[in-house]
Amino acid sequence: MLFVWAREMQSRKTMRYFAALLALSACTSGSDSTDPAPLPTDFKLALQEAASGLNNPVYLTSPSGDARLFVVEQPGRIRIVENGQLLPAPFLDISSRVSTGGERGMFSVAFHPQYTANGFFYVYFTGPSGELRIERFSVSPNANQANASSAKVILTVLHPRPNHNGGLAMFGPDGMLYLGLGDGGGGGDPDLNGQNQTTLLGKILRIDVSTGDPYSIPPGNPFFGRSDARQEIWAIGLRNPWRFAFDREAGTLYVADVGQGAWEEVNVVTATRAGVNYGWNILEGSECFVSPGCATQGLELPVLEYGHENGQCSITGGFVYRGAAMPELAGTYFYADYCAGWVKSFKYDGSASDKREWNLGAIGSITSFGEDSAHELYLTSSNGRVYKFVRGS
DSSP states (O other), X not given: OOOTTOOOSOOOOSHHHHHHHHHHHHOOOGGGOOOOOXXXXXXXXXXXXXXXXXXXXXEEEOXXXXXXXXXXXXXXXXXXXXXXXXXXXXXXXXXXXXXXXXTBSEEEEEEOTTHHHHOEEEEEEEOTTSXXXXXXXXXXXXXXXXXXXXXXXXXXXXXXXXXXXXXXXXXXTTSOEEEEOOOOSSTTOTTOOTTXXXXXXXXXXXXXXXXXXXXXXXXXXXXXXXXXXXXXXXXXXXXXXXXXXXXXXXXXXXXXXXXXXXXEEEEEEETTOOXXXXXXXXXXXXXXXXXTTOOOTTOOOOSEEEOSGGGOOOEEEEEEOOOSSOGGGTTEEEEEETXXXXXXXXXXXSSEEEEEEEXXXXXXXXXXXXXXXXXXXXXXXXXXXXXXXXXXX
């Protein structure tokens, strides 16, 4: 089957907000990092099965301080893995409201930073007409059961085609909710959404769901207060940002954007930098897409890109490792290719360095990476399993 990030194979206003923003701005990145480098040449990784029997798992996360794993199934359910066991009853089942199949479905869930107190979580999925929907739900008195009738619509975006839906909802270090939206589908961005500041498609959005109804615009957004652009926009020029990730220790944002017919890419920028233009559809990767000799001034070039040789087709972005179990991996960013099935990594020190490819065996097509509350890493596979990264021997 296809997933949301795959290409067409044929062609605050509050002191809390400002304090967090200033703290994040003070973070250093890249060469100023204290991460051990390089990774020992004899270090080995392995995968440990954490769950099986899932229906197209596409994301994994955990609320802060919670030992449970919450796994998103593309058809429209969220499952819980507790004490190593997949619970039979879903945490949430809205499959009757989710348009699924191909690149559509339920894509991700984000737990509010104050989830323990307010019980709020946010789900990103495609609705009955293929529209992109972000809805807030509440947990019930049973901690393993959400209240499916508590849905509150946060954002709905019309989407003209079934592919390039984006798919990630994630809270940033500043407490804002970030959303990755694809360009609306079709080959080559036919509607020119990537560079259009009046549409939310082809963008990363940043909204404040802790104030306003259903949200407010954070004052640090690049088009804040303007009437000629959508104020929710944080970054533009994206084709299909299926997965992005914050490295809270280094203060950076990693964006893996799925390419068209030639190049897959990873971008790394300072997390507080507003208004980044990642280049699509002027560029695919670092290469001119629309016409040769295109102007690249003001466009963010990827720190890593790769082509489609050897069966490679679609990047699955991951996370920077910040767990305690394998300190050798500190600061290492992991990513995969959906078609080729490999897992690779690099460290960012101003460029992509210490590149590795990991021998992890045959594990199906990697649909996503995940991170638990202890910052240990996982991946989800088309084979219906979830795997945890562990030290190899």
